[in-house]
Amino acid sequence: MSDVNVPPKPRQSFGRRLFLLLGSMDLAITLLLVLAIASVIGTVLQQNQPYADYVIKFGPFWFDVFETAGLYDVYSALWFLLILTLLVVSTTVCVIRNAPNMIKDMWQLRTQIREKSLRVMHHNDQWSVALTPDKTVEQLRAGLSDAGFRVRQTEKQEGQLLSAMKGGLNRLGYLFTHIAIIVICVGGLLDSNLRIKFAEWQGDLKIETRDLASSDVPKESRLTVGNQAFRGSIQIPEGRVANVVFLPLKDGYLVQELPFTLKVADFRIEHYATGQPKSFETDLVLFDDTLPEPIKTTISVNHPLIHKGYAIYQSSFADGGSGLTLEAWPLDERAGAAPEKFEGKVFEKRQMTWGEKELRLELNSFRPFNINPDPTEDNPKNVRNFGPSFGFKLRSPTGEAREYVNYMVPVMREGRPFFLSGVRGSPAEEFGYLYLPVDRQGGMKAFNGYLQRLRDAETVEVVAKQMMLETLAQMSDTDSERLQESLQETLQTLVTMFIRGGFTEVGHFIETSLPEAQREKLGPAYLSMLREMLARIYFMDQDQTQPVTEAELLFLQDAADAIGSLTRYGSPVYLSLKNYDHVQASGLQIAKAPGKVTVYVGCTLLILGVFILFYLPQRRFWALIKQKDGESEIIFAGMSNRNPRDFDMLFDQMRTQLRQETGNSDSQ
Amino acid sequence: MTTILNKESSPIAIRGSWWLLMMLAAGLLFSLYGQVFDVYEIGIVIFAAVSLALLGQNWPGFRLHIAAVTGLSLIAIQLYGDSLASAESNFFLVYLLSSQSAIMWMSALYVMATVAYFIGLFARSSFIEKVGSAMTWAATTMGMVGLMVRWRESYLISHDVGHVPVSNLYEVFILFSVITALLYLFYERRFRTRALGGFVLLVISAAVGFLLWYAFDRGAADIQPLVPALQSYWMKIHVPANFVGYGAFAMAAMIGTAYLLTSWARDRQSQGVMATMMPDLVVMEDLMYKTIALGFAFFTVATVLGALWAAEAWGGYWSWDPKETWALIVWLNYAAWLHMRMMKGWHGRPMAWWAVIGLFVTLFAFLGVNMFLGGLHSYGEL
Known part of the structure; x- marks a missing residue:
């Protein structure tokens, strides 16, 4: 990546040739494009999904092929990292090769230049003035300095040489941008999960695939507190505490221990008047033995808590095991019997003996309100609150399950109230609804009777x-x-x-x-x-x-x-919902990124570099003043490393101005 | 034929007054609202005042544009008062200044400007080309007014709904049109050529077509409150920076198209309009490089800003989310283009083709990701 062509020397050593290849422009451009194409894969194929989904999607044969190619987590696949590494190496070699010349070029005024070189430059001019060389030098020097150029005068065989330069810092643009790429990649590497993958490959870590409580996860799947990067998540129900996070990896997870304990005191969702969510907030208490007292704070989306380099983000929410008071009204031959009242909790699974049937009741979800399009309105944007609902599955002894969602408060249809219960046989289906008419007492008795x-x-x-x-x-x-x-x-x-x-x-x-x-x-x-x-x-x-x-x-x-x-x-x-105790769980994402500062430094360098590179061109002028028959002859030349067309103008402007200042206004 | 760049400076008195005016405007804002501003807002006002002053100091058209946008926006805000309902009763709001009307004016004017530029080019009439320029300026002014008024309208709906109108596909399409037009107008003056107007305006007209379809078919023009992830200061700078990038890349691609057509016409020794009326190939090449460089610089800034925002909202500065990854792909593509031109000295048709293909890559990052891939950036679904 250089302006300066290194002429190939005969009989170069292998190392030298490899060095040249790695630093070559062709390789660099190829790598940029290969990296771009490789990056596409991970956007087309959804990354880090459960492995079972991939098997269903691709079948067992292609699943294995893709897994071997690392396509389920492309951006940490070995071959992808190899491309990145090559890019970093190529950039580094390029910087090493060019930096010395670049730095020199930033300051040097090229006073060694010969008359012949000046005459063959694309931009050059020549004129004579009736002044002494000393006087001419003085005039030209003043003119160039006024235009913001640094000027140096050197004594040459042919006469006096003025060398001028502006925008030498342009070279910094090259250095900044290319060093930035290296710095950003190194910072990114520090924050990658490479270390974890390596430990897993070595057999020091084992990915846990079972659904276990965090405390039951065995030692070989746990990561102790340290300074390494990670990014994991955890759901904490209101009023509960946690001191670990789960890191999803391949088809399972690892447990990362934290040096503090988090308690979710409260989780809130606020809504706009139209029903869309406005904010997700968690009142957190952070207990750290090294602190005089626990930190109490509220986090929300875009407002994380950062403690000792650990950033704690609001990322999702879920039910935290809400308590549900339910009444079971029989619909079969036992109809008419008084309803059975019982307490349940979301995520609880319980056996229900129903007459001769054995059913398994799985309470899955609870929503305190349902803001849905109003079916009685034509415009789907007119929404209505349908009140609390809970979802459950009823599983027969043979394992078949139907999924239900029951609403707590009656729903009006054609002016009459109904208890609403949705049912479907599989998640792929839409819910079909059962409308049970509400009697004059507001209950189920009349229907049941x-x-x-x-x-x-x-x-x-x-x-x-x-x-x-x-x-x-x-x-x-x-x-x-x-x-x-x-x-x-x-x-x-x-x-x-x-x-x-x-x-x-x-x-x-x-x-x-x-x-x-x-x-x-x-x-x-x-x-x-x-x-x-x-x-x-x-x-x-x-x-x-x-x-x-x-x-x-x-x-x-x-x-x-x-x-x-x-x-x-x-x-x-x-199942009729009589009462509930809403308990929510806050989904937190906790991350540690020791490479972040490095990456940010790289980004700053990159931005500075790009702007310098494009908008601070390096421009040079030379004027060689020779004495000739009592007059002074001026050979004027210039060059720019950027925006040649803009320089055409500048050159014209400079020579016209200098001609005038030295008292020669013939234009050529 | 050499095109001399127009680097005319405005008279010092005008430049000085313009700077003074911008500084006074910033001062007025501080004196009126300084007490409620936080540090970001102070920063943004200063940044805006300095940028406007710099852009306008030697660019009379821009000064007029800013004055018109300010005047019309203030009138609209005045007409609205405290009630959104005025949009249905006040004559000027209904037909001109409510954001919906202003955006419709913008749409119509951009399409008319495209037609005018092409007629001017093919009829070899510099007068009609000037009409094209005037229409582009008018369209851009109406677009800007539309955005400003929409900003105010969102606050009139409800204080908590209020936000800067760069939060969904509908709004950013307006932003894209306006920014691309301003970039074009800048270079139109700088390079003293209106021949490229039709080509650049073509991509804006396409955006307008999408905008109208999106508004009428999908009802996307309604102001929606912000989802929690978008309630951040970063949005205000990340999105516009990105669209300077997108706009510049789109313009480069259209110049690339004009370059290819012109070079074929000249190869055939044709005496047609494309061979005789278009600027020099080197000039177009230079312009292509300049827009890509500008786009690249702003796209770099936007991506870095995006990373900073992501670190605050999503728990990491880089997540390989489809939108992020496609931003990287766009960046790598133009990085390769710039290396080819600056270091390997490639030029001519291959680079023009590459700039055209670049638009499709950019378009996929901008639209395709939302349409086909989803991910964390799914704010504007089709």
Whole structure:
């Protein structure tokens, strides 16, 4: 990377040739471009993901190939570091080769220059003036000095030589930029996880892949307190403490011990009026034995706490194991029984014995509020707070699980309140929602009672019999016992089918089981009989003299809709959230970067260097003054190492000015 | 044909008054708001005053531009008063000065300026080219006013929503257009040529096209409050510095395009416009180098500022996040370009091609990363 060409000498030693190759411009430019292309890989392939994801994505064969190539963590792969090292070596060699000349060039005025060289320069001029050489020298010297040039006069065989220079510091631009690259890379290396990778490769460290409590992680996966760089993270629930962080590495993690203990006193999220998060803040207490008293402070995004070179950042948040008070309302044959009340905690897994079923309840999440687009508005930007919700999975003994999200407070739909519960079979699906109508007391009792009656065979039988009798009473042909029996049975079967699969199931029955000829006539009749049954069962325990209200009819309709979709809901129980104790966990990132200062020094050098290099050109002028026939002849020449076109102008301007000052205004 | 660079200085009296005016403006700000300024704000006011003074001291067009932006912005703020609702009732706000209107004016004017420059070039009419320049100045002024007024509007929505309008793709596209235009206008005066106007304005028109699509199809023009990660002083300097870089690289690529077209036309000994009306190839080459050097310098500053910010917000000055990595790729690409030119003496068509390809690399860093790769910089999703 030099202006100065070193002529190749014959019979160079291997070392010398290697040195020249490493410092060559071609290698440097190649490395810049190779590094750019190599960097692309890590942006296209998501880095440091769980290995299982890569296996799914690429299949076992390519997974192994890519892992060997280090593509899951390209930027610390051996071959990538090799390119970087080569770049640093190449830059270093370049600096070593050129620095001495550059430094010399910063000061030297090139007083050795010969007349011949001046005459062949791209910028040169010649004129004569009727002044003594001494007087001429004086004039030219003053002119150049006024223009900001450093000037030196030397006695030559041919006459007096004035050498002038401005912007010698341009050479510093070269030195600064190139040294900066080396400094930044070295600083970056200090902060890389190379040391850890090396220890792992040596077998001194073992990556932990199991899901363990931090205190259970064995010694060979722990890093003790030291001055080495690291970057890790930890989640601390409110009111809890921690003195380690986890460093993710390959398909597992390591535990880094800290020389202090952190307590999360409180975690807060503040919101804008529109519902978007405005700030994430943690009240931290830092206990360090070397301090007279603990540090109490609040950190937030963009405002970390820095203690003894350890920087503690707010990086994420999660639930910290909120306490949930739940009621389990039966939806199966046990409907009607009083709900079972119990306490749970987020992240808790518990066994639930439900009648004969063994279910595993996994409480996964809790949200104190849900600001979602309002489905009743056309504009998706109109959001509404749907109140607290919690998410859980119900796992059958065979391991199959369905995921649920239940909202605590009733949600209004078409002006009527419902308990809302979302369900899906896999994370890839969208949630489907069950709407359970809320009764006049604001609870589940009315729905639950209705469900119980519908499921109770005896009740259904009684109602079916009564309806059968009333129906047949209106008909003339009432004596057939077979008709009586068959009608009652049909009514009961319709209700049973409805319980099994709602109107869909009944519709399916009509489509497939009725002879085609009768379908058109019997189908609607069946459906209206079912509706009648559903209504009779609903109103059976009510005062028959009171007129039926609109609200009750709507409740009946909503309840029937809900019951009809219970099979798809897939849970024998509805979990209702009665109360909660919100506990959050603050996600902290803790980093130590001893190379940071070095990198920053490098960056400063780089910026200074770049600006000097581009905007402080080095410019030189020479004037050789010869005595000739009582006159003085001036040979004037100049050169610039940057912006030749700007220098064209400067040169013109200088020679015109100097010609005028020396009393020669002929222009050439 | 030699193009003499225009390094005309303004008369000393004007230069002096301009400096005085800038210093008085800074002084006025300090006397009005000094008590609530923190150290960053004091720094920014001083930096802004000195930069404006330096840029304007020998550049009459820029002085007029700053005066117009200041005047129009103050009028708009006055018209708004304390109520955002004025944007729907006040005539001047509705049709001219609300940020939405100003930005629409900017968009229309840039497209018209592009057309005018090309007509001027092909009709060999310096008058129409001058109209192009005037329109570019007007567009740039409206764009700047749009940004200034949008800044104020964000505070009128709510104090905690208020922020400098460089926080999402919509806003930075305006910034990009305005900065690229100013860079072009600077060199237009310096090199005394308007022939390149159409080419440079073409990339601005493309940005305007994207801006309009983004605003109308995606509703991106709404002012959104800042996510916590963006609530930092660094944003105010990191983003503009980056866009001086992007703008300069875009301009270099368009000059590269003009260079290639001109050199082909001259090879064919054509007597067409491209062969006869365009500046010398060496002049274009020089301009290409100057813009890339300027872009590189500012891009270096922006990347370093980004690293400083990252160290404060994300727990490390470098995370190999896709945006960071692509910034590095852009930087390496132009570093190689500059070495080739300055050290290996490459010139001519290969370097022009390289500058054009550089725009695509830059474009990917600027847009592609947000569209395809995500990562920590996902503030403007498409």
